[in-house]
Amino acid sequence: MRYLGIDIDKHDIRFVQDDWESPTLGAWGLGWEVWLDGLEITQFTYFQQVGGIELDLIPCELTYGLERITMFIDNVKSVFDMEIGAGIKWKDLNRDIEYQWCVYNFNESNGDMLFRLFQDYEKEFYRLLEKDLIYPAYDFVVKSSHIFNLLDARGLISQKERGGYILRIRKMAKKVATRWLEIYS
Amino acid sequence: MVRDLLIEIGTEEIPAVEIDEAIESFCELFKVSLKNNGFDFGEIKKFSTPRRLSLIIYNLEEKQKDKEVEIKGPPASSAIKDGKLTEQGEKFLKSKGISKGDYFVRKTDKGEFLFGRKIEKGLTIDEFLIANLKKILSSIGFKKLMRWDDSGILFSRPIRWIICLYGDRLINLEIGKIISSNKTYGHRFLSKGAIVIKNVDEYEKKLRENFVIPSKEERREIIIKLLNEAGEKLGGRIVLKEDLIEEVKNLVEYPQMVIGEIKEEFLSLPKEVIETAMESHQRYFPVERDGKLLPFFVSIINTIPNDEIKKNNENVLIARLEDAKFYYQEDRKIRFENRYNMLDDITYQEGFGSIKDKIERMKKLIDFLKVKINFDFEKTLKALNLCKLDLTTLMIRDGKEFTGLEGIIGYYYAVENGIDKDLAEIIREHYLPRSFDDELPERIESAIIGIIDRLDIIYIGFLKGLKPTGSKDPLGLKNSANGIISLLLHFKIKLPIEELLEILGNIFKNTEPIEDIKFFFNERMERYFERLGIPYDITDAVLKTDANEVYKALRKAKELMKFKEKKEYEKLIISQKRVSNILRGLEVKGEPDEGLFCEEEEKRLFEESKRVEKDVVRYLEKEEYDSVLKTLLNLQVFIDQFFDKVLVMHKDERLKINRLRLLNFIREIFLKYADFSLIVLEGEKDDKRNNNK
Numbered sequence: 001m002r003y004l005g006i007d008i009d010k011h012d013i014r015f016v017q018d019d020w021e022s023p024t025l026g027a028w029g030l031g032w033e034v035w036l037d038g039l040e041i042t043q044f045t046y047f048q049q050v051g052g053i054e055l056d057l058i059p060c061e062l063t064y065g066l067e068r069i070t071m072f073i074d075n076v077k078s079v080f081d082m083e084i085g086a087g088i089k090w091k092d093l094n095r096d097i098e099y100q101w102c103v104y105n106f107n108e109s110n111g112d113m114l115f116r117l118f119q120d121y122e123k124e125f126y127r128l129l130e131k132d133l134i135y136p137a138y139d140f141v142v143k144s145s146h147i148f149n150l151l152d153a154r155g156l157i158s159q160k161e162r163g164g165y166i167l168r169i170r171k172m173a174k175k176v177a178t179r180w181l182e183i184y185s
Numbered sequence: 186m187v188r189d190l191l192i193e194i195g196t197e198e199i200p201a202v203e204i205d206e207a208i209e210s211f212c213e214l215f216k217v218s219l220k221n222n223g224f225d226f227g228e229i230k231k232f233s234t235p236r237r238l239s240l241i242i243y244n245l246e247e248k249q250k251d252k253e254v255e256i257k258g259p260p261a262s263s264a265i266k267d268g269k270l271t272e273q274g275e276k277f278l279k280s281k282g283i284s285k286g287d288y289f290v291r292k293t294d295k296g297e298f299l300f301g302r303k304i305e306k307g308l309t310i311d312e313f314l315i316a317n318l319k320k321i322l323s324s325i326g327f328k329k330l331m332r333w334d335d336s337g338i339l340f341s342r343p344i345r346w347i348i349c350l351y352g353d354r355l356i357n358l359e360i361g362k363i364i365s366s367n368k369t370y371g372h373r374f375l376s377k378g379a380i381v382i383k384n385v386d387e388y389e390k391k392l393r394e395n396f397v398i399p400s401k402e403e404r405r406e407i408i409i410k411l412l413n414e415a416g417e418k419l420g421g422r423i424v425l426k427e428d429l430i431e432e433v434k435n436l437v438e439y440p441q442m443v444i445g446e447i448k449e450e451f452l453s454l455p456k457e458v459i460e461t462a463m464e465s466h467q468r469y470f471p472v473e474r475d476g477k478l479l480p481f482f483v484s485i486i487n488t489i490p491n492d493e494i495k496k497n498n499e500n501v502l503i504a505r506l507e508d509a510k511f512y513y514q515e516d517r518k519i520r521f522e523n524r525y526n527m528l529d530d531i532t533y534q535e536g537f538g539s540i541k542d543k544i545e546r547m548k549k550l551i552d553f554l555k556v557k558i559n560f561d562f563e564k565t566l567k568a569l570n571l572c573k574l575d576l577t578t579l580m581i582r583d584g585k586e587f588t589g590l591e592g593i594i595g596y597y598y599a600v601e602n603g604i605d606k607d608l609a610e611i612i613r614e615h616y617l618p619r620s621f622d623d624e625l626p627e628r629i630e631s632a633i634i635g636i637i638d639r640l641d642i643i644y645i646g647f648l649k650g651l652k653p654t655g656s657k658d659p660l661g662l663k664n665s666a667n668g669i670i671s672l673l674l675h676f677k678i679k680l681p682i683e684e685l686l687e688i689l690g691n692i693f694k695n696t697e698p699i700e701d702i703k704f705f706f707n708e709r710m711e712r713y714f715e716r717l718g719i720p721y722d723i724t725d726a727v728l729k730t731d732a733n734e735v736y737k738a739l740r741k742a743k744e745l746m747k748f749k750e751k752k753e754y755e756k757l758i759i760s761q762k763r764v765s766n767i768l769r770g771l772e773v774k775g776e777p778d779e780g781l782f783c784e785e786e787e788k789r790l791f792e793e794s795k796r797v798e799k800d801v802v803r804y805l806e807k808e809e810y811d812s813v814l815k816t817l818l819n820l821q822v823f824i825d826q827f828f829d830k831v832l833v834m835h836k837d838e839r840l841k842i843n844r845l846r847l848l849n850f851i852r853e854i855f856l857k858y859a860d861f862s863l864i865v866l867e868g869e870k871d872d873k874r875n876n877n878k
Contacts, residue, residue, distance in 0.1 A: 008374055012486040012494050014436060015235070017200035019329065030331040030342065032198060037497030038467055038484060046333055046343070058333055077500060106583075155582040158533045158540065163659035164649070165535075 001036075005073055012037050020045040020061075024145045024169035026052035026177070029061065041068045051177020052170065105153045114156070118147045118165075125172050134179050141172045186247045187225075188352035189385040190310065193232075193239040193369055194322065195346035201235065201435035203341060205401065207325050208233035212240055214321045222313055223249045232389070232399035234438045236373065239348075239399065241385055247351070249307030256281050261290045261297035274299055310351060315358050318349075322360065336361035346370065353384035371395020372439055375488060396439040404434040408485055411442045412470055415483045419444070421474035423483060426464075433468050437487035443495040445469070447480045451506045454513055455597045457590055458580070462505040465586045469502065509587060512579040521595075521602040525570060527577040534645050537693075540573050543641060546692055550637045553688055557681055558633065565630040568611035571599060572634055575612070592616040618671050620664065621716070625675045632672040636680065639665035643705070644689045647698035652705060666709040673735040680733055682706065710735065714742060722865040729860035737808075741859055744810040753818055758864050760824045761855055764848050765862035767833060777846040781839060786830045790823040791847055798854045805857060813858050824851065 001008050015032035020043065022028070031045035042065030046058050067090070070082050080091035121144045128137035148165050151157050157165060192215075199207065212231050219226055219242070227244035258264060258281075264274030270288070278288060283301035291300050308316070323339060333343040338361030349356040349365040358365045368379040369392070376395035382388050392399045398407065408430055416422040434440065451459065459478055463469040469482040484498045528541035537543075547569055555562040575595035580587050587594070596613035600606065607628070614626035615634040626632055646652060646660045653663050673680055683703070690696030710728060711721040719742045727745070731738040748754055782788045797820050804812040833848065835841045855861050 010491060010493065011497075012488045013374060014487055015198035016436060017198070017202075030329060037486075037494045038469075038501040039497060046331055048331055056335065058331075072497075077504075156530070156532055157535075158531055158576075161532055161534050164651070167659070 001069070004069060006036070006069075015044070018043060020063075023166045024148060024173065025141070026050070026170045026173045031061075034065075036069075036072060039068065039072070041065045041072065051180075052174035053177050053181065105150060109150050109154055111151065111154060111156045114147050114151050118144060118151070121147065122168065122172065125176075129175060129179065132179070132183070134176055134183070137172075138176045138180075141169065141176055144169050144172065187244045188247065188354075190242045190245045191239065191348060191350040191382070191385040191388055192242075192314075192318070193237050193346075193348035193388075194344055195237050195348070195370060196340070196344050197342040198235040199238075199341050199435075200328075201432045203327055204233050204235065204238075204435040205431065207327060207341065208238050208401070210325045211238050211321070214324055215240055215242070218317050218321055219245070219313075222308060222317070224310070224313065232392075233401050233435075234397060234399060234404075235435060236370070236438065237397075237399070239388075241388065245310065245351075248309045249313075251307050252305050254303060254305045256283070256301045256303070257293075258288075258299040258301060261299055264299035265290065277301065311356050311358075314349060314356055318358060319360055334362055338362075348382060348388075350382060350385055350388075371397050372487075375439065398439060401434055404437065404440050405430060407440045408434055408442075411440065411485065412483060415442060415444050415470075415481075416472060419472050419479060419481050421472045421479045421481075423470045423472055426470075429464060429468060429470065433485045436468065437485060439487055441486050441488065441490050443484050443486055443490045443498055445482050445484060445495055445499040445502065447482070447499065447503060447506065449480050451503075451510065452478055452480060454506065454509055455590075455593070457593050458509050458513070458587060459506065461586055461590060462502060462509055465589075466505070467498075467502060469498075505586075508585070509580070512583065512587070516578040516580055516598065517601070521574055521598045521604065522571070524574040524577045528573060531576055534642075534649070536649075537645050540576060544569060544573060546641060546689070547634070547637045549692065550640070550685055550688055551633065553684070554633065554637075558629075558678055560629045560633050564608065564611075565633055567605075568608050568615070568630055569634055571595065571604065571608060572612045572615050574598075618668055621667060621671075625671060629676050629678075632676045632678065636669050636672055636678070637685075639669050640682075640685060641689065643702060644686065644693065644698065647702055647705075648693060648695060652698075652701065662705075663709065666706060667713055670710060670713045670735060674739060677734075677736045680735075682733060707732075710738075714739065719743070719746060720865075722863055723859075726859040726861060726863040729863060730856055730858065740808070741810050744814060745859065745864075747811070748814050751818075753821060755866055756825070757818060757821050758861050758866055760821065760828070761852070761861035763828065764824075764852050764855075765860075768845065768849055768852060771845060773842075773845045773849040775846055776850060777843050781843040783840065784831050786823070786826045787844065787847060790820075790827045791850070793820060793823045794847075794851050794854060801854055801857055810858075817855060817858065820851070820854075 001013075012035070014035040016035055017031075018033040019030045020028065027047065027050045029045040029047040029049075031043065033040040034042045034044055043061075043063050045061045045063065047055055047061060048058070049055060067079050067082060071077075071079060074082050076082055080089065080095060082090040084090055084093060121140045125137050125140040125144065128134075128140065148157075148169060151165075152162070194211075208231050212229055216229060225244075225246050226242050229243070230241040232239040232241075258277040259273055264271055264277065270278070274288075277299065278285065278301050281301050281303070283303045287302045289300050289302065290297050319338075322344075325341075327341040330339040330341065331343075332339060338344070344360060344363055346368065347358070347360055347363050347365045348367060348369055349358055350367055355367050356365060367382050369382055369388075370376065370378075371380055371392060372395055376397075380391050380395055382391055389399060398404050409425060412423045412425060412430075456478055460471050463471050463482050467484070469484050472479045472481045472483065482502060486494060486498075488494070525541070528544065529539045531540045532538075533540050533543045548566065551562070551565055551569065554560075572592075572595065575581050575591055575598060578594060578598065580594050581591050582588075592613045592615065596609045599609035599612055611626075611628055611631045611634065614628060614631035615638065617624055617626045617631070617635065626635065642660060643662050643665055646662045651660050651662075658664075672678065683699075686699045686702055687696065690699055707725070707728060711724045714724040715721060717739070719739075723742050723745050724738070727738040727741045731741065777791060779788070779791065782791065797816055800816045801813050804810070804816065827847075831844065833841065833844045835844065
């Protein structure tokens with residue numbers, strides 16, 4: 001952060017517990033939100049498990065937050081006003097993209113289709129795994145996870161129902177990770 | 186020689202909510218370990234911050250006392266021949282490091298044996314620490330442990346340094362890849378580089394010089410003082426929320442504050458929304474005057490305050506409040522009552538329809554209850570149509586930290602739309618209690634909805650095979666069941682639970698889970714009562730009689746607990762076990778025929794029990810449970826005399842049946858209170874839990 005031009009001696013920087021978990025991918029780790037004057041600018045995680053499998057080597061993940069740090073440096077309140085370079089702002093490049101995706105994710109996505117896709121992807125996963133096509137199979141885990149996020153964004157899955165979906169995706173993640181280890185380790 | 190020992194475990198930031206317990210546990214483990222190893226020591230001082238757990242043990246001996254030990258060896262017959270050690274005998278002494286002359290023969294229960302004698306050198310404190318510190322650290326009991334390198338060491342967060350100083354002498358030890366030293370680190374940013382601690386005495390002072398307040402109690406005091414100052418300065422007060430203060434004190438090593446300001450316009454948001462925005466993520470403290478929020482907040486920070494920090498903290502909060510304001514404004518575009526059909530768009534449980542379907546199911550149950558329980562049916566029905574509407578709002582659906590405000594948001598939106606205040610309160614209350622110690626609703630209508638709501642999810646959970654097992658309970662059904670029990674107890678509701686389950690069974694066209702659910706409830710009840718100090722067997726006994734009237738069961742159980750102190754208690758239970766054993770598996774119907782009594786004891790027992798029965802019924806009606814127990818106890822003498830003198834299994838079938846009827850009559854009287862035969866007496870080896878279920 002010093003290198004980025006933030007004088008850390010003049011700010012309140014704190015590490016506040018926030019253990020990261022992707023229940024769908026069976027991945028978790030312990031770590032923190034990193035606070036800069038109360039603003040969460042990044043997240044730091046010591047991974048412990050991936051695909052439900054205990055890790056021998058502990059990777060550290062420093063995730064997201066580039067735009068938040070940039071906002072800080074640019075001294076702007078909105079991500080849209082962040083300067084990408086040469087007077088061009090984030091909004092000039094990304095506003096329409098953000099807007100259209102928001103409209104799609106929150107209003108226009110087709111729930112029936114998504115539920116159907118989820119079923120199809122899940123089925124396809126098991127078919128591919130059976131044939132040891134583990135990389136394509138893994139792709140369908142990620143796709144299922146994405147569909148779940150879309151359904152979740154629309155509020156089409158109730159709070160109580162979420163657990164069940166998460167479990168189904170996690171099962172796939174664990175299966176493909178286990179198979180990968182069997183083949184490659 | 187005695188000196189003071191300093192141990193500091195330097196770590197990356199330990200979760201704030203775990204530090205208090207961790208330091209207590211660390212200290213206790215250390216103390217016990219020292220004692221068990223025979224070290225004398227004085228007072229122990231504890232220090233804890235996010236980055237360190239430290240102990241100073243005053244006046245600690247450097248070395249355990251030497252002690253003489255005797256070690257048993259092989260039988261004398263094989264160890265000694267002709268007054269000399271055999272090869273085997275010598276081998277033993279050598280293997281134990283006993284010098285040649287130090288042996289003797291002693292007679293034991295199992296014959297004569299060779300014994301060696303030696304002086305066991307006391308451990309030095311260095312040896313003690315090397316042997317024990319690792320184990321102590323791994324026993325601290327954090328909620329979650331992690332690895333950070335391949336040393337196999339587990340801790341809450343990575344350990345980065347260890348100080349181990351005895352007076353001014355460094356004790357060398359290794360924990361994983363860390364080698365102890367006399368270097369500590371001060372505040373992560375305000376202090377620069379390593380700080381050498383030359384002796385134990387200067388530890389605290391050096392930390393203070395480097396912007397670390399090492400005592401958690403002191404940090405707490407400082408924070409409270411700062412908050413009170415801020416409250417006074419702003420002409421209001423800060424509600425000192427214990428949990429928040431306890432957490433915040435462990436988020437900082439050097440507590441300071443900034444007072445932030447927000448625009449007045451945000452205060453039009455519901456109070457809980459603003460408080461949630463401040464507290465739940467930011468750990469800011471709201472400021473109030475006369476129960477109303479002021480446009481200020483206090484942030485406890487971990488460095489020297491300046492204007493930029495203040496401004497940045499404000500911006501973070503403003504962004505959160507802007508989100509809330511956006512949701513709030515959008516939500517108001519739709520009249521609250523008009524949201525009912527939107528409930529159809531929210532899946533409740535896959536395969537079990539939408540929230541709207543759920544509400545329709547709940548209506549059927551409430552319709553059934555209206556003749557069984559005393560509550561305002563019309564009002565409940567109206568409330569039911571409203572109680573889940575806030576699930577369709579943006580604030581709950583998308584509102585991140587605000588999603589936890591379900592019920593509360595419904596309350597505000599209902600009030601704003603001119604809905605009757607009482608109904609609005611039911612919307613808010615029907616989620617209560619959210620946990621074991623949470624507040625309870627005021628209105629029985631809220632309780633009725635709350636119970637039905639939870640029963641529905643429990644039924645579905647069991648249908649889906651998601652019943653709680655071990656630590657797995659994805660739908661939170663245990664908590665749901667506990668909620669139901671709390672409500673039943675609080676409102677003294679007589680709930681025909683079996684009939685309700687049957688109605689659900691009919692709706693779902695599957696009655697399979699009913700038995701499982703009844704068992705689950707019984708189990709929850711055992712646990713719930715256990716938390717109130719009642720053992721499971723007593724719970725089982727009273728539930729046998731009052732499965733539908735939990736509050737009665739609880740009162741009876743408490744009375745039984747008091748009764749347990751009495752001498753006659755055991756006798757009474759034994760006799761009831763005997764009665765129940767004799768009757769087990771038999772179909773005994775009807776009252777005994779007095780004309781068939783031949784012995785004085787059976788006649789007397791019947792007369793007495795008829796009298797007792799009347800009293801029992803009368804006292805039960807008056808809910809005077811201690812009197813019931815006293816009355817039942819009066820019967821004991823006659824039961825004993827009966828068993829002493831009368832043969833139940835008489836060869837004359839008519840006499841036998843008559844006597845069984847008499848016993849059954851008595852059992853029925855006792856059963857009006859509880860099934861005493863289920864109570865486990867001390868010394869009863871068999872596991873009743875398994876026998877009964």
